[in-house]
Amino acid sequence: MQTIDLRGRTLSTAEMLAAVPRATAARAEALATATAIVEDVRVRGEEALREQAERFDHVGGHAIRVPREHIDEALAGVDPRVRAALEAAIDRVRQGSAAQVPAPRVTEIGPGARIVQRWQPVGRVGVYIPGGKAPLASSVVMNVVPAQVAGVGSIALASPPQSGEDGRIHPTILAAAGLLGVDEVYAIGGAGAIGALAYGVEAIGLEPVDVISGPGNNYVASAKRAVAGVVGTDSEAGATEILIVADAEADPRLIAMDLISQAEHDEQASAVLVTDSAELADRVAVEVANAAATTRHSVRVQTALDGPQSAIVLVDDRAAAVAFSNAYAPEHLELHLEDAEEAAASFTSAGAVFVGDQTPVSLGDYMAGSNHVLPTGGQARYASGLGSYTFLRPQQVISYDRDALARARDGVVALADAEVLPAHGEAVEARFTAAPEPAAAAGA
Incomplete structure (x- = not known):
């Protein structure tokens, strides 16, 4: 050093x-390649995924949608010590994640006027788990548990097919998925997996997700950038x-x-x-x-x-x-x-x-x-690590009665006039004035 x-x-x-x-050089060079891979998956779906599996993972003819029996076999065959460690990690991360889900809060602006602050889970999450230099079974725990604690109802997991496992996902990763009750699993690797989760692949029954999380190499990080705006992502971790x-x-x-x-x-x-x-x-x-x-x-x-x-x-x-x-x-x-x-x-x-x-x-x-999916590259100055909040959308629910609206009436009209948006004020005034008489029909 x-x-x-x-x-x-x-x-x-x-x-x-x-x-x-x-x-940073390798990551910068990866963006163009990852973008092309994602676009290929968006346009050609399963055909593109199979070509990419042969090219990058040296696998062909494998089951892209992992059969349930593969998960069961992996879970049955996992080392008991590893299983016990995964179960302990799941329990600990559940405890740590529970603290990240805020309780709803009601703010009384005044009599008859209130705002409820609530946190709604996204409907569907895609989790990517690498399987190259290290089969990160622990990352299955770190990504799936916070989503489950947040209340996400649908979770799809993708991980690369392994040439040494006859095209199956690494068994320890499958076992971790099985322990968590995740049975929608896809043998897809790299940037192609990010594209598949973001856009969906109808031929294999993969519906698009709302948020993608999980670690990966420079191509995975760049692919997340390529789908930003189509889906939410946890971070572009390097x-x-x-x-x-x-x-x-x-x-x-x-x-x-x-x-x-x-x-x-x-x-x-x-x-x-x-x-x-x-x-x-x-x-x-x-x-x-x-x-x-x-x-x-x-x-x-x-x-x-x-x-x-x-x-x-x-x-x-x-x-x-x-x-x-x-x-x-x-x-x-x-x-x-x-x-x-x-x-x-x-x-x-x-x-x-x-x-x-x-x-x-x-x-x-x-x-x-704690969670091990964390911001890199200086992003910790403004971003947080993965948590249950990653899968929650803060949402305000506003409720005013007539008297409360009356107290805000003049302010709305004044600001609407100042911004030359008179219909805004008129929408409030309409609640306090009688509807105009309909115009007489021509020739009546």
Whole structure:
């Protein structure tokens, strides 16, 4: 990992972001390809999906709509330890998601005038689950559970067909779907899956959805951009990110292991340590080099750690560390600080904040009860992670009686006249004036 020394410098937000640039080139190049794939699915439906499966997944002749028996077989064959872990994760994420559903609230504007604020679930959701470098069964939990808690009545799940599974979806992903009661499942991968969920494919019985959620590679993220406006999407999530803020008392071995845990996701993953301790920085660099060489996905990890998007950043003090972190707005933020609980309030821009050295990102990926689908690429400055609220539409229900309308009458008319929209005012006045006599018929 490179070390970037920002000590003794006063940097703007733009300068701090330029110090550790994110990996964006591949994602930019993916947009044109993903858009073409989505359009092909929109126009040619199943034929396009089968051609894409042969081209990208090296699968042909498979069942695109997954038969129920495939789900049952996967569920029956899942490792008992994995099943128990999935069931525990489902329970924990249900608890965490329940807090994200607001209760209806009634606001009394005045006598006879009220507004009910309610949150309506969308009717249908499409969930995409990758199956390439890692079969993300945990992401089935993270996407489906919040939608179910929100009250969504129809959920379709898509995941790539696997050449090593005779064109079936990875069995652990199918098992997770089965545990959650999701039986509308499609063996479709990548950008084509996003297009199919957005536009529907009549030949395989796939109806369009209202919202698409779920992680994926650059092509999946770009496909979400291509269908924006046709459906709602959770986010255009890119490669995973971890930023750790640590002080001199932090454990360098734990920091190294946490950096590596996210670097193993993808060659474009970002792993960043920010510290005001040069000694800790040196010790972490040694620990990272040793552990990265022996981990299972060492080549992938080393590529991510050697990239310009990963670094050990030296700063002058805690205030500079806070400023850097809030400017960077990481997907995952870990605080390895002696006063982590108190310090957490200062770190305002992150997809999720993991407080203390006993709360690693890996916990959040699986069993914390929080959601692991989080904003990347700095989107945490203005966007949140996936939650039940992703599948809810805030809606106001307005109810006025005649007396309440009378009290607002003059204001409506005055503003309508000021905006030269007199029919607006006339619509209110009509409720307080008699209807005009009908004109006499000609020749009467």
